[in-house]
Amino acid sequence: MPTADAVSRLVQELNKLPGIGPKSAQRLTFHLLRAPEEQTRLLADAILSVKQKTRLCSVCLNVTDADPCHICRSEQRDHAKICIVEQPQDILALEHTRAYNGLYHVLHGAISPTEGIGAGDIRIKELMERLESSQINEAILATNTNLEGEQTALYLNKLISPLGIRVTRLARGLPFGTELEYADDVTLTHALEGRQEF
Numbered sequence: 459m460p461t462a463d464a465v466s467r468l469v470q471e472l473n474k475l476p477g478i479g480p481k482s483a484q485r486l487t488f489h490l491l492r493a494p495e496e497q498t499r500l501l502a503d504a505i506l507s508v509k510q511k512t513r514l515c516s517v518c519l520n521v522t523d524a525d526p527c528h529i530c531r532s533e534q535r536d537h538a539k540i541c542i543v544e545q546p547q548d549i550l551a552l553e554h555t556r557a558y559n560g561l562y563h564v565l566h567g568a569i570s571p572t573e574g575i576g577a578g579d580i581r582i583k584e585l586m587e588r589l590e591s592s593q594i595n596e597a598i599l600a601t602n603t604n605l606e607g608e609q610t611a612l613y614l615n616k617l618i619s620p621l622g623i624r625v626t627r628l629a630r631g632l633p634f635g636t637e638l639e640y641a642d643d644v645t646l647t648h649a650l651e652g653r654q655e656f
């Protein structure tokens with residue numbers, strides 16, 4: 459690259475981030491080059507802090523700066539319900555709805571035979587240990603609605619149901635704002651099967 463080494467180094471590093479192509483990496487690099495030094499220092503510090511000052515909650519495996527995390531410690535939350543998600547960012551999405559007040563468990567992945575990811579590669583063991591020694595009476599399977607998420611949900615249902623815990627799955631149906639004629643067959647079938655009393 460016909461530019462300073464430091465510039466091409468930052469372009470290369472940014473280019474490794476998901477969703478950042480070579481053009482975007484260049485644009486961000488030159489933006490930072492023009493930005494006040496204070497702003498770049500804050501950014502660099504925030505990047506380091508996210509690695510150095512966070513860890514996984516020993517109970518739910520969510521990313522936290524205090525252990526147990528504030529959700530696991532909260533007395534305002536319903537400790538009889540657990541929502542099982544693939545990634546920590548799924549918790550952010552669910553919390554944003556304010557529609558759920560129970561606990562969580564993060565699997566850190568999903569079962570995917572094609573990618574060689576088995577049940578032992580994600581945090582199922584921790585989940586089962588937790589369920590066996592808790593007052594949880596409902597497990598909500600909130601894995602993604604793709605092949606891996608469905609396989610993981612099926613597997614978890616087989617493990618959890620025998621414990622006498624009610625197992626539920628997030629409803630699958632039409633996204634808000636959908637026009638029926640454009641919905642795909644799988645989504646429309648799930649929406650029909652999951653129809654509720656009005």
Ligand SMILES: [Zn+2]
Pocket residue numbers: 515516517518519520526527528529530531
């Ligand atoms: Zn926690």
